[in-house]
Amino acid sequence: MKTKKKRGEQIMYIGIMSGTSLDGIDMVAASFSDQSATLHHQAEYPFPEKLKDKLIALSQGASVTLEEIGTIDHFLGKTYAEAVNRFLAESTLKAEEIAAIGCHGQTVFHKPTGPMPFTMQLGDANIIAALTGITTVADFRRKDMALGGQGAPLVPAFHQFLFSTDSTTKVVLNIGGIANISVLAPDQPVIGYDTGPGNMLMDSWVSKHHGKPYDKDGVWAASGVVNQALLTQMLSDGYFAQSTPKSTGRELFNQRWLETHLNTFSQPVNAEDIQATLLAFTAQSIANDVTLYGSGELLVCGGGARNKTLMTALQLALPCWQVMPTDDIGINGDSLEALAFAWLAYQALKGKPGNLTDVTGASRPCRLGAIYYPD
Structure with a gap:
């Protein structure tokens, strides 16, 4: 395990992952160098049951209105933000110590093939950035897909x-x-x-x-x-x-x-x-x-x-x-995906590629994720 640096430096990244099982929100705080990753804190938070039910129904093709999609997007972004603020309090971290949040969002549809391939992740990153005061990186998959890739796995x-x-x-x-x-x-x-x-x-x-x-x-x-x-x-x-x-x-x-x-x-x-x-x-x-x-x-x-x-x-x-x-x-398997998206946020802020073209099929390596600033 690497030695942690002084508090107050913007060295840590928070990673958020809620996967297809919808069994909870995994969260980590980690720091990175070009050669290593250091996990500082980790936690898991439950999904509100009402939100979980809506997400499962949506991802299985339930008929919904645009208003319902927008409501879920907002609700999920707020849920992520509240989980981050709770995580900061429980780990005694300050928002100023976090360089960025990497939030995968919740996939509700993924269709990487056909004449109009697309993927959709919900969880408004603007809300996460605004309610936490931390730069947030999200929408990791669509740049890879724009370059002809599957957008997955990342x-x-x-x-x-x-x-x-x-x-x-x-x-x-x-x-x-x-x-x-x-x-x-x-x-x-x-x-x-x-x-x-x-x-x-x-x-x-x-x-x-x-x-x-x-x-x-x-x-x-x-x-x-x-x-x-x-x-x-x-x-x-x-x-x-x-x-x-x-x-x-x-x-x-x-x-x-x-x-x-x-x-x-x-x-x-x-x-x-x-x-x-x-x-x-x-x-x-x-x-x-x-x-x-x-x-x-x-x-x-x-x-x-x-x-x-x-x-x-x-x-x-x-x-x-x-x-x-x-x-x-020595690597906690429950936090590994959240750690990956903290690293992808690190890569995005450093201007470095996050995809592997041999894996996704994209035409070239690229930086992944859109960056949402809190101000």
């Missing part, structure tokens, strides 16, 4: 910065609502893309049947039996056959997608067996991609790293890989 550039590569291939796997990998192989360009569902379908199913936000440790999934025919059917989705670069989200893999598969399946399946099959679906879709890169270390972060049953399934599916949470190498 964390592989940070993973390359953070994790040194030696003679061992490292794959950094983030299991949030969607799962994505960054492949760091010696003397090779970084590869990164969304492998498919992470926790999203499992969370949706356990919520429907038990009213819980997630299946803690995968206990309910472990009580069921994997239905191999249903697993094969779900793995036949066309997304898995797409070439890279590619990215996906809740607009594809959602409760409606799951119900379509269940409705067309030839036989009824018990609820716990469906949960077991969904866990196997996440593990196998990840393993099918990781296997392509030989052997090495699979470093797992995100909420899925806390699911013991899922981690066991990944190790069984990847016998040639050492599967471990990033915590085992």
Whole structure:
């Protein structure tokens, strides 16, 4: 861990991430140099349930008015700002010590292909800057897409910065609502893309049947039996056959997608067996991609790293890989994505690129994010 500099210097960056699982707002305060990242503080704050419900409905294609979108945008920006101010108070930091906030916002739609590709993240950054008094960097994806890229995933550039590569291939796997990998192989360009569902379908199913936000440790999934025919059917989705670069989200893999598969399946399946099959679906879709890169270390972060049953399934599916949470190498996996967006804010203020063209498919490297000043 690096030594912290004197208070009062504008050396720290706050990173905010609320992923596709919508399980909370992750926040970090960190400082950076050209060679290292130092995590100073971290916290997680809950979403207001009303806001969470609206965001899930919106991202799954619910019919809404422009007024409702604007209201959610404002509400979310205010929620982020209030969380930042609480974070500052709890960590005894002052706004003057923060050079910038990097806020990913909440993705409600992501369509990187077709004649008019676009992505939409809500959470008004003007409100964040105004209510915190801190310069805010947001809208990280659209510049990359304007240059022909997918606008996702963006964390592989940070993973390359953070994790040194030696003679061992490292794959950094983030299991949030969607799962994505960054492949760091010696003397090779970084590869990164969304492998498919992470926790999203499992969370949706356990919520429907038990009213819980997630299946803690995968206990309910472990009580069921994997239905191999249903697993094969779900793995036949066309997304898995797409070439890279590619990215996906809740607009594809959602409760409606799951119900379509269940409705067309030839036989009824018990609820716990469906949960077991969904866990196997996440593990196998990840393993099918990781296997392509030989052997090495699979470093797992995100909420899925806390699911013991899922981690066991990944190790069984990847016998040639050492599967471990990033915590085992001293990096808290719950804060890694928020840390990435703090770093992207640092890159933006330094005028440095934040994308990797081999990952996103953009025509050139570019600085990511629009900068919103508090005055």
